[in-house]
Amino acid sequence: xxxxxxxxxxxxxxxxxxxxxxxxxxxxxxxxxxxxxxxxxxxxxxxxxxxxxxxxxxxxxxxxxxxxxxxxxxxxxxxxxxxxxxxxxxxxxxxxxxxxxxxxxxxxxxxxxxxxxxxxxxxxxxxxxxxxxxxxxxxxxxxxxxxxxxxxxxxxxxxxxxxxxxxxxxxxxxxxxxxxxxxxxxxxxxxxxxxxxxxxxxxxxxxxxxxxxxxxxxxxxxxxxxxxxxxxxxxx
Numbered sequence: 001x002x003x004x005x006x007x008x009x010x011x012x013x014x015x016x017x018x019x020x021x022x023x024x025x026x027x028x029x030x031x032x033x034x035x036x037x038x039x040x041x042x043x044x045x046x047x048x049x050x051x052x053x054x055x056x057x058x059x060x061x062x063x064x065x066x067x068x069x070x071x072x073x074x075x076x077x078x079x080x081x082x083x084x085x086x087x088x089x090x091x092x093x094x095x096x097x098x099x100x101x102x103x104x105x106x107x108x109x110x111x112x113x114x115x116x117x118x119x120x121x122x123x124x125x126x127x128x129x130x131x132x133x134x135x136x137x138x139x140x141x142x143x144x145x146x147x148x149x150x151x152x153x154x155x156x157x158x159x160x161x162x163x164x165x166x167x168x169x170x171x172x173x174x175x176x177x178x179x180x181x182x183x184x185x186x187x188x189x190x191x192x193x194x195x196x197x198x199x200x201x202x203x204x205x206x207x208x209x210x211x212x213x214x215x216x217x218x219x220x221x222x223x224x225x226x227x228x229x230x231x232x233x234x235x236x
Contacts, residue, residue, distance in 0.1 A: 009170045017233040027138030031131030035121030040131040042139035048108045057104040062093035062113040070120040099196045102154030122175040126159035156191040158226035162219045187219035
């Protein structure tokens with residue numbers, strides 16, 4: 001099978017992580033994965049949600065949005081709150097970033113991650129998680145300097161899409177592939193090899209255990225590459 005952009009089946013799209021892309025946020029990263037571009041910021045705010053008050057612990061949460069012309073046709077802004085798809089993506093990003101924390105005992109602060117999709121060509125939630133991890137790392141470093149405590153950041157987290165397209169298993173689907181995929185999955189991992197979440201759907205077909213194992217192996221290889229890019233961006 002020839003992929004639309006000529007990549008090998010196990011090849012990521014060209015990926016760039018621009019650390020500190022926002023001069024005002026405590027942490028930020030602009031991530032480009034092929035035609036997908038996401039601006040991620042991490043803001044440290046005093047206070048926590050009601051269920052955390054008095055605990056001495058902090059909270060990490062995420063918001064996600066897509067600009068009206070991030071896609072080929074304009075979509076309306078979600079002025080009355082996030083829709084169902086947006087809410088599901090926000091929850092996924094939030095869960096993934098909380099998994100990256102080494103501890104939540106960093107005082108009653110909220111680290112709020114904003115992931116704004118500037119252009120979308122598939123894999124926006126995965127790109128958001130991968131870029132946001134860099135922003136979260138730096139926000140935790142900023143918080144540690146403010147409080148005099150060790151950074152609460154734990155391990156890098158990254159995500160990538162995999163799927164079955166025209167009977168072949170491929171890594172990091174762009175929109176044209178995602179649209180036509182028989183099986184579509186998003187995989188989130190903590191460095192070096194722990195799974196946080198696996199979302200797999202038979203869009204236009206089914207998959208067996210061997211197919212799933214092959215897709216996870218494909219995702220794991222791609223995520224290891226993303227971890228390396230994150231470490232380079234962070235100077236680790």
